[in-house]
Amino acid sequence: GAGVSQSPSNKVTEKGKDVELRCDPISGHTALYWYRQSLGQGLEFLIYFQGNSAPDKSGLPSDRFSAERTGGSVSTLTIQRTQQEDSAVYLCASSYADSPLHFGNGTRLTVT
Amino acid sequence: GESVGLHLPTLSVQEGDNSIINCAYSNSASDYFIWYKQESGKGPQFIIDIRSNMDKRQGQRVTVLLNKTVKHLSLQIAATQPGDSAVYFCAERDTGRRALTFGSGTRLQVQP
Secondary structure (H helix, E strand, C coil): CCCCCEECCCCEECCCCCEEEEEECCCCEEEEEEEEEEECCEEEEEEEEECCCECCCCCCCCCCCCEEEECCCCEEEEEEECCCCHHHEEEEEEEEHHHHHHHCCCCCEEEE | CCCCCCCCCCCCCCCCCCCCEEEEEECEEEEEEEEEECCCCCEEEEEEEEEECEEEEEEEEEEEEEECCEEEEEEEECCCCCCHHHEEEEEEECCCCCCCEEEEHHHHEEEE
Protein backbone atom coordinates (compact mmCIF):
# COMPACT_ATOMS: atom_id res chain seq x y z
CA GLY A 1 0.00 0.00 0.00
CA ALA A 2 0.93 3.67 -0.08
CA GLY A 3 3.57 4.85 2.36
CA VAL A 4 3.84 8.10 4.28
CA SER A 5 3.57 11.02 1.89
CA GLN A 6 5.07 14.44 2.54
CA SER A 7 4.71 17.65 0.60
CA PRO A 8 6.35 19.65 -0.69
CA SER A 9 9.53 17.65 -1.18
CA ASN A 10 11.54 20.86 -1.30
CA LYS A 11 10.74 24.32 0.02
CA VAL A 12 12.84 27.44 -0.27
CA THR A 13 11.65 30.43 1.73
CA GLU A 14 12.93 33.80 2.79
CA LYS A 15 13.87 34.48 6.37
CA GLY A 16 10.87 35.77 8.30
CA LYS A 17 8.24 34.02 6.19
CA ASP A 18 5.89 31.33 7.50
CA VAL A 19 5.88 27.82 6.02
CA GLU A 20 3.53 24.86 6.22
CA LEU A 21 4.67 21.29 5.71
CA ARG A 22 2.17 18.52 5.12
CA CYS A 23 2.17 14.84 6.06
CA ASP A 24 -0.24 12.14 4.92
CA PRO A 25 0.30 9.10 7.14
CA ILE A 26 -0.34 5.49 6.21
CA SER A 27 -4.06 4.77 6.33
CA GLY A 28 -5.09 3.27 9.66
CA HIS A 29 -1.98 4.40 11.53
CA THR A 30 -3.03 6.03 14.76
CA ALA A 31 0.30 7.59 15.73
CA LEU A 32 2.07 10.37 13.82
CA TYR A 33 5.49 11.85 14.50
CA TRP A 34 7.50 14.80 13.23
CA TYR A 35 11.28 14.77 13.32
CA ARG A 36 13.92 17.19 12.06
CA GLN A 37 17.23 16.17 10.51
CA SER A 38 19.98 18.74 10.06
CA LEU A 39 22.98 18.11 7.82
CA GLY A 40 25.18 15.40 9.27
CA GLN A 41 22.94 14.92 12.27
CA GLY A 42 20.61 12.30 13.60
CA LEU A 43 16.90 12.75 13.85
CA GLU A 44 15.58 15.25 16.39
CA PHE A 45 12.10 14.58 17.78
CA LEU A 46 9.65 17.44 17.43
CA ILE A 47 6.09 16.32 18.19
CA TYR A 48 3.96 13.18 18.50
CA PHE A 49 0.21 12.63 18.00
CA GLN A 50 -1.63 9.53 19.23
CA GLY A 51 -5.32 9.22 18.45
CA ASN A 52 -7.37 11.81 20.31
CA SER A 53 -4.84 12.24 23.11
CA ALA A 54 -3.08 15.51 23.74
CA PRO A 55 0.05 15.65 21.57
CA ASP A 56 3.53 15.34 23.04
CA LYS A 57 5.06 18.70 22.08
CA SER A 58 8.17 18.31 24.20
CA GLY A 59 10.54 18.42 21.21
CA LEU A 60 9.38 21.65 19.60
CA PRO A 61 12.40 24.00 19.68
CA SER A 62 10.47 27.27 20.07
CA ASP A 63 6.98 28.73 20.02
CA ARG A 64 7.47 29.49 16.32
CA PHE A 65 6.84 25.80 15.69
CA SER A 66 3.38 24.27 15.87
CA ALA A 67 1.60 21.28 14.43
CA GLU A 68 -1.90 19.99 14.13
CA ARG A 69 -3.50 16.77 13.04
CA THR A 70 -6.97 17.03 11.61
CA GLY A 71 -9.44 14.17 11.76
CA GLY A 72 -6.79 11.82 13.07
CA SER A 73 -5.12 11.70 9.67
CA VAL A 74 -3.29 14.49 7.83
CA SER A 75 -0.87 16.62 9.82
CA THR A 76 0.57 20.07 9.15
CA LEU A 77 3.75 21.40 10.71
CA THR A 78 3.89 25.20 10.70
CA ILE A 79 7.01 27.27 11.24
CA GLN A 80 6.41 30.97 11.75
CA ARG A 81 8.95 33.69 11.06
CA THR A 82 11.48 31.23 9.71
CA GLN A 83 15.14 31.60 10.62
CA GLN A 84 18.19 30.25 8.80
CA GLU A 85 18.77 27.70 11.56
CA ASP A 86 15.40 26.17 10.69
CA SER A 87 16.94 24.86 7.45
CA ALA A 88 16.79 21.06 7.66
CA VAL A 89 14.89 18.05 6.39
CA TYR A 90 11.59 17.62 8.19
CA LEU A 91 10.54 13.97 8.41
CA CYS A 92 7.12 12.61 9.23
CA ALA A 93 6.47 9.06 10.42
CA SER A 94 3.40 7.06 11.34
CA SER A 95 2.80 3.82 13.18
CA TYR A 96 0.05 1.55 14.41
CA ALA A 97 0.08 0.36 18.02
CA ASP A 98 3.60 -0.93 18.76
CA SER A 99 4.66 -1.34 15.16
CA PRO A 100 7.87 0.32 13.93
CA LEU A 101 7.68 3.89 12.66
CA HIS A 102 7.34 4.24 8.91
CA PHE A 103 8.94 7.40 7.56
CA GLY A 104 8.20 9.56 4.57
CA ASN A 105 10.99 10.97 2.40
CA GLY A 106 10.83 14.34 4.10
CA THR A 107 10.59 17.97 3.13
CA ARG A 108 13.90 19.73 2.60
CA LEU A 109 13.46 23.28 3.93
CA THR A 110 15.96 25.97 2.97
CA VAL A 111 15.67 29.40 4.57
CA THR A 112 17.58 32.09 2.68
CA GLY B 1 15.70 12.71 3.94
CA GLU B 2 19.16 14.10 4.18
CA SER B 3 21.65 11.45 5.03
CA VAL B 4 24.82 13.10 3.85
CA GLY B 5 26.93 13.69 6.88
CA LEU B 6 30.38 15.13 6.49
CA HIS B 7 31.58 13.89 9.86
CA LEU B 8 29.71 10.63 10.37
CA PRO B 9 31.73 7.64 11.54
CA THR B 10 32.31 5.47 8.50
CA LEU B 11 32.65 1.72 8.21
CA SER B 12 34.17 0.53 4.96
CA VAL B 13 33.87 -3.17 4.06
CA GLN B 14 34.44 -5.36 1.04
CA GLU B 15 31.48 -6.83 -0.76
CA GLY B 16 30.71 -10.25 0.67
CA ASP B 17 32.20 -9.52 4.08
CA ASN B 18 30.14 -9.28 7.25
CA SER B 19 29.53 -5.84 8.73
CA ILE B 20 29.03 -4.91 12.36
CA ILE B 21 27.68 -1.50 13.29
CA ASN B 22 27.69 -0.55 16.94
CA CYS B 23 25.59 1.78 19.03
CA ALA B 24 25.79 2.79 22.68
CA TYR B 25 22.81 4.10 24.58
CA SER B 26 22.55 5.70 28.00
CA ASN B 27 18.93 5.40 29.09
CA SER B 28 18.37 2.46 31.44
CA ALA B 29 14.62 2.90 31.02
CA SER B 30 14.70 2.12 27.30
CA ASP B 31 12.70 -1.01 26.51
CA TYR B 32 12.67 -1.03 22.73
CA PHE B 33 15.45 -0.66 20.19
CA ILE B 34 15.40 -0.38 16.44
CA TRP B 35 17.74 -0.02 13.48
CA TYR B 36 17.02 2.11 10.44
CA LYS B 37 18.80 2.42 7.10
CA GLN B 38 18.80 5.77 5.32
CA GLU B 39 19.83 6.22 1.72
CA SER B 40 20.59 9.61 0.28
CA GLY B 41 17.46 11.65 -0.37
CA LYS B 42 15.15 9.20 1.35
CA GLY B 43 13.58 8.76 4.73
CA PRO B 44 14.81 6.14 7.19
CA GLN B 45 13.76 2.59 6.36
CA PHE B 46 13.05 0.02 9.09
CA ILE B 47 15.52 -2.87 9.26
CA ILE B 48 14.98 -4.77 12.50
CA ASP B 49 13.88 -4.18 16.07
CA ILE B 50 14.32 -5.84 19.45
CA ARG B 51 12.66 -5.52 22.85
CA SER B 52 14.54 -5.39 26.10
CA ASN B 53 13.43 -8.89 27.14
CA MET B 54 15.55 -10.32 24.32
CA ASP B 55 19.27 -10.21 23.61
CA LYS B 56 19.31 -11.36 20.01
CA ARG B 57 17.00 -11.26 17.06
CA GLN B 58 17.60 -12.38 13.49
CA GLY B 59 16.14 -11.26 10.23
CA GLN B 60 17.08 -11.81 6.65
CA ARG B 61 20.88 -11.29 6.53
CA VAL B 62 20.67 -9.08 9.62
CA THR B 63 21.04 -9.77 13.32
CA VAL B 64 20.59 -7.35 16.19
CA LEU B 65 22.33 -7.97 19.50
CA LEU B 66 21.39 -6.20 22.71
CA ASN B 67 23.62 -6.08 25.78
CA LYS B 68 21.68 -4.30 28.50
CA THR B 69 24.49 -4.66 31.03
CA VAL B 70 26.75 -2.32 29.09
CA LYS B 71 23.96 -0.55 27.20
CA HIS B 72 25.20 -1.62 23.79
CA LEU B 73 23.36 -2.47 20.62
CA SER B 74 24.86 -3.86 17.42
CA LEU B 75 23.66 -4.61 13.92
CA GLN B 76 25.31 -7.40 12.00
CA ILE B 77 24.86 -7.63 8.25
CA ALA B 78 25.91 -10.89 6.62
CA ALA B 79 27.44 -11.01 3.14
CA THR B 80 27.32 -7.25 2.72
CA GLN B 81 26.23 -6.04 -0.70
CA PRO B 82 26.74 -2.71 -2.51
CA GLY B 83 23.03 -2.00 -1.97
CA ASP B 84 23.69 -2.01 1.77
CA SER B 85 25.70 1.22 1.43
CA ALA B 86 23.79 3.83 3.45
CA VAL B 87 23.72 5.56 6.81
CA TYR B 88 22.50 3.37 9.65
CA PHE B 89 20.80 4.75 12.73
CA CYS B 90 20.01 3.03 15.99
CA ALA B 91 17.08 4.34 18.02
CA GLU B 92 15.65 3.62 21.44
CA ARG B 93 12.36 4.18 23.19
CA ASP B 94 11.83 4.91 26.85
CA THR B 95 9.07 3.01 28.63
CA GLY B 96 7.51 6.34 29.58
CA ARG B 97 7.09 7.82 26.10
CA ARG B 98 6.37 6.78 22.57
CA ALA B 99 8.84 8.82 20.58
CA LEU B 100 12.11 7.24 19.45
CA THR B 101 15.45 8.81 20.33
CA PHE B 102 17.95 8.42 17.51
CA GLY B 103 21.71 8.03 17.56
CA SER B 104 23.91 10.10 15.26
CA GLY B 105 24.39 7.42 12.62
CA THR B 106 27.15 5.39 10.97
CA ARG B 107 27.90 5.44 7.27
CA LEU B 108 28.47 2.02 5.73
CA GLN B 109 30.47 1.96 2.50
CA VAL B 110 30.63 -1.32 0.61
CA GLN B 111 33.52 -1.66 -1.78
CA PRO B 112 32.85 -3.86 -4.82
